[in-house]
Amino acid sequence: MDGVHDMGGMHGFGPVVVERGDEVFHEAWEPRVFALYHLSNVRGLVGGPNGRAIRESMDPAHYLEASYYERWLWSAERRLEAKGTIAPDEVEVMMARLAVSEAPPTAADPQLAAEAVAQLREGSPPMGIAANPRFAPGDHVRVRRMHPDGHTRCPRYVRGAGGVVERVQGTDRLPDKAAYGLPTEPEPVYAVAFASQDLWGESDEPPWTVLLDLFETYLEPA
C-alpha cells in the first residue's frame, strides 16, 4: 500500500532524534501493550489482516501523529474487534469505569505466562530453502512497476529500479497475500543491491549501496 508508512526517501521529517538513556520504552503502558498484543496472538483472540497491514490502513495523519506503541494499541483493538473478542465501544466503557477509580482487575495464569514466553523464545520457523530460484547471485534484475492497494514489502523507492542479486535468502510466503490469510506458496526471496545513483540520482556524497530483500514476484530480468 502506498501509504505514509512507506517512508524510504521521504523528505521533511527533520534530523534523527536520539534520546540517551531509556530509548526502548518511554512509559509503563508501552511494554504492557507490547505484551498484550503478543498474548492476544498466543490466545487466538484476533482476526482479520495481520497487524502491519492494519497499521498501514490507519488514517495517514493519525499514523504520523501516533507514537509507535499507540499504533500497536490501535491495531490490537481492530484485530480483537475483527474476531469478535471485544465490541467497538467496550474499551470506552472500561475507560469510564477506571476513571471513577475502579481498581483494574488482576489475574494469574502461570500456564499462559509460560506459553507466552516459550513462543517468544521459539519464534517462527526460519525461511525455507529455495530449490529452484529464478535468479542467481550476480543476475541483473529490475523491480516491477506496481501500485498495490494492500500490504506489500516492495517499497516505492525501488520500483522500476535496476539492481543486482546479491544472495538468495530462502523462501517465504508473499506477504501481499499472506497478510490477509490468502493462500500462497513460498517463493524465493533475494537480497538485491542497488547503486545509490540508480535510486536517488546524483549526490554530493560518495556513492553507497542499498540492499533490500525482495520477493521473486516483485522482480523481472533486466
Place this chain on the structure above:
Amino acid sequence: MSDVHDNDGGHHHERLASPIELRARALEALLVEKGLVSTDAIDAVIELFENDVGPQNGAKVVARAWVDPAYRERLLADGAAAIAELGFGGAEGNTMVVVPNGPGVHNAVVCTLCSCYPWPVLGLPPSWYKSAPYRARMVSEPYAVLREFGLELPAETTIRVWDSTAEVRYLVLPERPSGTEGWDEEALAAIVKRDAMIGVAVPVAVQTPA
C-alpha cells in the same frame, strides 16, 4: 529498558495519565476481566525483554567472532545457527544474516516500512530506529544520518544499507577496534554497544571498570 518501572519518577500519584495510557489500561482490564489474558503473563513477557533479551546477547556474539575465527566463519555462513550456539534465538531472529564491516565497507540496518529488528540479539528497537527521520533518510542520505550519530567514516569507506523488507533480520559485525589486543571475550563484549550492531556507531576501546 530497566527504567520501565521508574519512568513515573516517583510522581506516580500526581501525574495525570494521558488519554492513550488510559486506553491501554482499559484494554488490558477488559481482556483480564473477560478471563482471556492474565496480568502475570503480561509481566512475564515484559520481564523476558528486561532481563534476558537485549543487546548484551549480540555483544557476546560479536566478541566471540572477534576471538574465534572459526566461529566468525560459521556466523557469516549461517547467522541463526551460530547465534544459537550461544543460546540465543526465537521470535524475530530465526533467519539471521550477519554483515561484517571491514576495510572500506561499513554496514547499517534500517526498516523503512516498519520496525524489523533482530530481537534475540538486540532486544526491542530504540525509538529512533522506528522514527520517521531514520526510516526516511537512512536509505537516501546515509552519510548525513551517520554524521548526526557522530560517526564520520573514512573517505574511502562505502556504506551498505540493509533495508529489512522481508523476514531476514540483520546484525552488523563491527571491526574489532585497535587497542583491544589481549582483551578477553568478556572485556570485548563490554565495548560492543547496540548502536554499533545496527551500524550507526563503531566500538571504541575503552576499558570499563570491572
